[in-house]
Amino acid sequence: MTEKKTWSDRFEGSLHPAIASFNASIHFDIELIEYDLTGSIAHASMLAKTGIISQEESNSLITGLEQIRQEYRQGNFNPGIEFEDVHFAVERRLTEIVGDVGKKLHTARSRNDQVGTDIRLYLRDQIDQIRELICQWQKALLSHAESHVETLIPGYTHLQRAQPISLAHHMLAYFQMAQRDWQRLGEIKARTNICPLGSGALAGTTFPIDRHYTAEKLEFAGVYENSLDGVSDRDFAIEFLNAASLIMVHLSRLSEEIILWASEEFKFVSLTDSCATGSSIMPQKKNPDVPELIRGKTGRVFGHLQGMLVLMKGLPLAYNKDLQEDKEAIFDGVKTVKACLEAMTILLDEGLEFRASRLNQTVGEDFSNATDVADYLAARGIPFREAYNLVGKVVKTSLAAGKLLKDLTLEEWKELHPAFESDIYDAIAPKQVVAARNSYGGTGFERVNQAIVAARESLNSQYP
Ligand code: ARG
Secondary structure: OOOOOOOOOOOOOOHHHHHHHHOHHHHHHOOOHHHHHHHHHHHHHHHHOOOOOHHHHHHHHHHHHHHHHHHHHHHOOOOOOOHHOOOHHHHHHHHHHHHHHHHHOOOOHHHHHHHHHHHHHHHHHHHHHHHHHHHHHHHHHHHHHHHHOOOOEEEEOOEEEEEEHHHHHHHHHHHHHHHHHHHHHHHHHHHHOEEOOOOOOOOOOOOOOOHHHHHHOOOOOEEOOOOHHHHHHHHHHHHHHHHHHHHHHHHHHHHHHHHHHHHOOOOEEEOOOOOOOOOOOOOOOOOHHHHHHHHHHHHHHHHHHHHHHHHHHHOOOOOOHHHHHHHHHHHHHHHHHHHHHHHHHHHHHEEEEEEEHHHHOOOOOOOOOOOHHHHHHOOOOOOOOHHHHHHHHHHHHHHHOOOOOOOHHHHHHHHOOOOOOHHHHHHHHHHHHHHHOOOOOOOHHHHHHHHHHHHHHHHHOOOO
16 A cells, blocks of 8 residues: 555545545546646746746756656556556656656646646547547548439438438438537637646646746647636536537437348348347347447447536535546547447448448339429419328328329329329429429439538548
8 A cells, every 4th residue: 555645744644545546546547647748848848947946957857757758658657546646646756767856846736737737638639539530430421422312212200201312411411410510629629728737726826937838838729817717617528528429419310320221121221241240149130239339328428428517516616626537527438439430430431331222212112202292283383282282182092092103194193183294203203303302401413412512622621
């Protein structure tokens, strides 16, 4: 256990072993070590720049910190629970390496502003990586869109066949969701990228520090204006987990569709061997484990968002140890979203094939062209509601006769309404039904082709 106590000479005894381990965060906040070192290097450099310590002292602190970075990267720095957290572990190791000058590093700083700086540096990096993964996902969606402009798929409302649409249009709907995710993370990054360092424990410091200097060195866009807010704000974490939850909502909805599409009932896609798994007992099965896992993992990200909100709601200013609990939520949220984005991209790229001929055939075997019959009449001056009622009747009698609308003879059409001409057959053919919905944002092929060009352009500009 702790041979050496952590705290000032106010303390005589050492912590109860169970409490020491209860209190510790080193087993998860070691994840922050590179950011902690980077933050400490900027702090050490500021301490010399402002004359709080000498240049030589600062240089040896920085050399020592860089050595710890190398030790960590080579797998030779593995502090145990006795160090409580990553900040103490680094400071102790630093003092071993550079001697007593190591004890000067913490001048004009607290772990409270230090940990706040670390977690922001970490999240800022992760947001960049997640945005990159979103672009990859969008690329996969777009490439399906490009190959399936003229592949038709039933469009649903209430999970009832409504109107046929271009499969590309369906893919581009997810592209748009991903686009908002990408933008949203950009906005959140701006609010994450503010530096709390120099807020001290809560009230600032008696030393003549230069907060703008450290912030600039660490490439933050600004500094917290209020030290109490600086050490206790976790809005950015909540915003991030909210954005992460929305990404998961989008991934989960797509997953649910893929699961349905792969079923015997739909048969819209087949899963390739690279992303499907078998059953240990039923030899005929091919299971969509990947989208199921994505759908399943969505819950834990929602849970982290809820956890973070509850964590914050009762905290009096300023820092409270409760805040140590933010890290596992953030880390797991980050890891889960990254893993799911990656898995979905692979699934789209090589895990599924759309059964285009079956899709094109199936849209001709239902009544999802009924609106087009009503539109046909309305375009010829019959009030839409009247046309709508009339077509409802046609659907009913056709159903009873076991016929589809395309099976009605011209005489039958004319009997229903004299306005019908032989071009009704063209008007209700699935391809035409889709092509005709050429309103802005609609599924008409022309519109979809324009949307693909726009999506390609915006994706190209998204790449940093
Ligand atoms: N491990 C702590 C955390 O993650 C570091 C800050 C501790 N500050 C303190 N006053 N006990 O929040």
